[in-house]
Amino acid sequence: MRIFIANLMLAFLWALMTGEFTVGSLGVGFVFGYVLLWFIQPLIGKSVYFAKMIQIISFLIFFIKELIVANLRVAWHVVTPSSFFKPGIVAVPLEEQSDLEATLLANVLTLTPGSFSVDISADRRTLYVHVMDVDDPEETRWELKEQYEKRLLEVLR
């Protein structure tokens, strides 16, 4: 966290130095700050920050890609006759996780292709997900767990 704040400060510094306080200059400053901090790692001690940052960015890219695919798929479902899909509600068993993690997982599932969180059980161990195309409930369950839960928990922990 301390390194993240340092990185933000470096971004601000870069923006002030270049004399233009825009989104672009802040972004460039952040990237330069990141590289700089990475170089001086032996001085400040190793930190999970560098690996985490890459994980977060790759997850965001993955999420945006999935979001666009989801939208194109919905568009496809909307224009084709509704007899082409087989919806269903499947129960997805969850790992032990906090409220924040469960909320984020439910949100991510809602926005990604074919799945839509309906409710979570009172003990937070089962998430009920409405899925657009269920060929095999077991396979769907496994796919949701592997694809989204694992990735999200990797980023958050």
Place this chain on the structure above:
Amino acid sequence: MPAAINEIIACVFILAGTAFSLVAAVGIVRMPDLFTRMQAAAKTGTLGVGCTILAVAIYYADPGVATLAALVILFLFLTNPIAAHMIARAGYFAGVPIWEHTVVDELKGQYDKQTHTLKASDGTGALSDPDASGPGPQPPASEP
């Protein structure tokens, strides 16, 4: 001219945003039941509005506007799915019929109708048999 490039990118995003919003609207009309409707509305609605806000940020290319737009997009992505999820949950309680071509419904019989609490699915991923719930609460989906 850099301004022109700005405008072209903004135009593309606005067009994409309105197209997705149109898909959401048509989806609400065309989909067969509440859950499939919410699927259409939640996903395309979120990305549609997100694209439009992004277009505004790109068009004005101003840090103030961009910060505001980033916040709007952040909260949109956090709250929109929650709203959709609340509507779907409320619909399930109200007994909105689920589409007859739905393949599986593992939520059936898992709700306690008195307390509105939800049981965990029995076993790890075992398909719960709707008849096995015994004299428990009747599944709301089967009501007329």
